[in-house]
Amino acid sequence: MAKKNIGKDFNIYPMPVVIVGSVVDGKPNFMTAAWVTKLNSDPPLVGVSLGNKQHTAKGIRQNGEFGISFPSVDQAVLADYCGLVHGYDENKAEHVEIFAGALEFAPMVWECPLSMECKLTQTVELPHDHFFIGEVTSVYASEAILSEGSVDAAKLRPFTLTMPGNTYWALGERIGEAWSIGKVLLKS
């Protein structure tokens, strides 16, 4: 099996899909993003990279707060829509039932079964994008996705994105348990 150098453009396999909300010039706006990761557990820090000219990015810079909502497969059309149009062209909030927690400028999507509100702690300015680092101050979940008080991924039914090909995928077969199936290779 040979390896081929295919250049330096890359994607992450697979990417999560979230809807980021902020308040831009006094109005809530939402955009779909896939460049998002957890960064630190204590305090709980999340990072999301958005084009620095995006409307949602402008709102995060204005107010230092943002919301992140996790769509389930049932919200795939809504999530895709929020990634298709710009907030300065179309009022995306019309299609969303907006949901506020304790923060004033962290709009979340009620239709999504899992959301969190974040306070901006740091912005890393990259050549094209701004990577916003936020501390998660509260997580909100629909009762229907909880098992014993914690998020149950099988009930949440998130989806994932791969590129090129631009495909959304549901979760499939359970491959195994993390921090467990690798024990067969341990020496002791």
Add this chain to the structure above:
Amino acid sequence: MAKKNIGKDFNIYPMPVVIVGSVVDGKPNFMTAAWVTKLNSDPPLVGVSLGNKQHTAKGIRQNGEFGISFPSVDQAVLADYCGLVHGYDENKAEHVEIFAGALEFAPMVWECPLSMECKLTQTVELPHDHFFIGEVTSVYASEAILSEGSVDAAKLRPFTLTMPGNTYWALGERIGEAWSIGKVLLKS
């Protein structure tokens, strides 16, 4: 449907799974990570957050280079193993066929069908973790996962992680096409 405030601990749904490689005190080491994201397209920047006391993190700081390999479901046991043990306790490289590209200190995993080598451009120091930002200088793929020269996710067969529950999932059903299925909500 009520929303419940479940605190501020959070996870991303779902998370990608990668194996990060670096050279620590002259020896290659690998660790599995799920806190990884693309950050910028041009130049191609990737970010990965690792505990700042991790052996692999030490190697990235020492040499300013690292490799990222994407396991397919066939490498799930190997990937899990690389996340179970510390490089200062056990020589994980014994279980890996190491693969080098153009960079000297960016070891990659031959068994993984997709890998990339990265030059560190910036380190964001967080309370517990170091978030390493790297420019991807080359991507290496097995011919078997390519369709018309590009990575084909259905051939790559990546897997994903959700927590709590610590479950690895294969990709499942195709939900739809990104930048397409949301068009039904467009005004014009």
